[in-house]
Amino acid sequence: MDLKSNEPFWLLKNGLISSYPSLKSDEECDVLIIGGGITGSLIAHQMIKDGYQTILIDKREICNGSTSATTSMLQYEIDTPLYKLIELIGEKGAVESYKACSKSIDDLEKITKEIKARSGFKRKQSLYFASKKKDAVWLEKEYEARKKAGFNVTWLGIEDVEERFGFQNTYGGILSKQGASIDAFKFAHELLRFNVNKGLKVFDKTEMKSVKYLRDHNLALTKDNFSIKAKRIIYCVGYESSSMIKEHFVNVKSTFAIVSEVDTDKFKNIEQTLVWNTDKPYIYMRSTDDERLLIGGGDEDFSDPEKRDLLLTKKEKDIRRHLKRIKPDYHFYTDFAWAGTFGETKDGLPYIGTHDNFKNSYFVLGFGGNGITFSVTGMEMVSAFMRNETHQLSEYFKFGR
Numbered sequence: 001m002d003l004k005s006n007e008p009f010w011l012l013k014n015g016l017i018s019s020y021p022s023l024k025s026d027e028e029c030d031v032l033i034i035g036g037g038i039t040g041s042l043i044a045h046q047m048i049k050d051g052y053q054t055i056l057i058d059k060r061e062i063c064n065g066s067t068s069a070t071t072s073m074l075q076y077e078i079d080t081p082l083y084k085l086i087e088l089i090g091e092k093g094a095v096e097s098y099k100a101c102s103k104s105i106d107d108l109e110k111i112t113k114e115i116k117a118r119s120g121f122k123r124k125q126s127l128y129f130a131s132k133k134k135d136a137v138w139l140e141k142e143y144e145a146r147k148k149a150g151f152n153v154t155w156l157g158i159e160d161v162e163e164r165f166g167f168q169n170t171y172g173g174i175l176s177k178q179g180a181s182i183d184a185f186k187f188a189h190e191l192l193r194f195n196v197n198k199g200l201k202v203f204d205k206t207e208m209k210s211v212k213y214l215r216d217h218n219l220a221l222t223k224d225n226f227s228i229k230a231k232r233i234i235y236c237v238g239y240e241s242s243s244m245i246k247e248h249f250v251n252v253k254s255t256f257a258i259v260s261e262v263d264t265d266k267f268k269n270i271e272q273t274l275v276w277n278t279d280k281p282y283i284y285m286r287s288t289d290d291e292r293l294l295i296g297g298g299d300e301d302f303s304d305p306e307k308r309d310l311l312l313t314k315k316e317k318d319i320r321r322h323l324k325r326i327k328p329d330y331h332f333y334t335d336f337a338w339a340g341t342f343g344e345t346k347d348g349l350p351y352i353g354t355h356d357n358f359k360n361s362y363f364v365l366g367f368g369g370n371g372i373t374f375s376v377t378g379m380e381m382v383s384a385f386m387r388n389e390t391h392q393l394s395e396y397f398k399f400g401r
């Protein structure tokens with residue numbers, strides 16, 4: 001599966017931060033992590049902290065999957081509104097899922113400090129605005145549900161949105177205190193470098209071809225026929241998990257993003273804010289630490305890379321048109337446009353836990369607009385699983401739910 005088109009901004013901005021050797025001998029470890037994107041890097045950080053001998057492999061260069069294409073908005077807000085999630089899975093699970101994403105933002109900040117990261121973690125508020133009059137009705141209901149659950153939210157009327165953000169043609173929205181943004185590509189590289197110094201072994205261009213699931217360990221075989229004996233395997237393989245697991249659990253889609261030229265003064269009023277709207281598919285935007293505006297959206301229900309990349313020019317225009325509608329006076333000069341693979345689950349929640357067909361193994365698959373915050377929650381969940389403990393979210397994030 002080709003997970004992105006050729007020009008993701010983060011890949012160009014950061015270049016090849018670190019390259020690792022491919023595996024050239026047989027190895028043995030406590031934990032084998034398959035996948036070196038943001039998820040695998042976070043899980044590796046946890047496993048090293050917990051004292052396990054850990055190996056991480058990736059079939060590509062490190063972070064060359066979805067992690068290079070992401071917009072890296074860190075939100076407590078899940079793609080499924082809280083009031084809807086309550087209807088779907090009950091109040092306890094829904095509120096706990098939202099709270100877990102909120103905690104993930106705090107946890108991520110702590111990790112960036114712990115490893116002295118320079119990947120631009122920045123706390124931001126978040127504006128979720130109604131783009132149609134009829135959407136304002138359910139968005140107000142959503143505001144009430146979030147307030148009841150204890151989140152720090154304010155309802156902004158049409159004039160408030162215009163006054164604070166200069167946005168026209170909105171129908172009000174929810175302003176949340178909790179949120180942040182980061183450069184996930186650079187951060188994942190920083191995490192790996194930090195943990196390699198603590199004993200983590202990383203091999204890129206090393207593809208897991210097959211695994212023998214034995215009684216108390218697994219034997220993973222790579223494409224070059226080297227083996228890794230591991231007590232546990234943690235699959236952090238992102239959207240490519242859809243080809244490993246027989247049942248249908250995720251709708252794999254295409255999504256698009258554009259980033260502006262550096263613009264030091266024109267978009268000041270959303271520098272401290274993540275913005276998204278109620279359109280289906282929704283449009284989302286943030287600024288970057290080098291003062292660009294990054295906008296994503298335009299999702300399509302297919303993942304065929306050729307078809308996806310042919311749409312890039314049209315999608316760039318569509319996304320700019322959406323921006324023009326709320327900010328008619330602003331001219332967006334596109335510097336880079338790219339496409340990536342994205343996944344949607346039936347409830348907006350991730351899949352984190354065991355799967356009957358993969359013994360001694362766990363999956364950490366953070367899908368949707370909260371892929372990154374879910375992966376952070378995956379750290380404490382996997383840490384608990386490794387101690388043979390359950391986690392209060394296992395029930396809501398498990399396969400077959």
Ligand SMILES: Cc1cc2nc3c(=O)[nH]c(=O)nc-3n(C[C@H](O)[C@H](O)[C@H](O)COP(=O)(O)OP(=O)(O)OC[C@H]3O[C@@H](n4cnc5c(N)ncnc54)[C@H](O)[C@@H]3O)c2cc1C
Nearest residue numbers: 035037038039059065066067070071073208238340371372
């Ligand atoms: C345009 C776009 C915007 C997004 N915006 C946001 C956002 O604002 N906020 C947010 O939280 N999320 C966002 N997401 C989602 C987020 O980017 C993903 O959830 C996240 O990057 C997934 O990281 P990952 O490490 O799980 O997957 P990946 O980065 O895809 O990493 C998986 C790795 O597994 C490796 N792999 C797969 N199979 C094998 C194998 N057999 N052997 C060895 N290695 C293997 C792959 O090579 C790959 O590098 C966005 C995604 C896109 C595309």
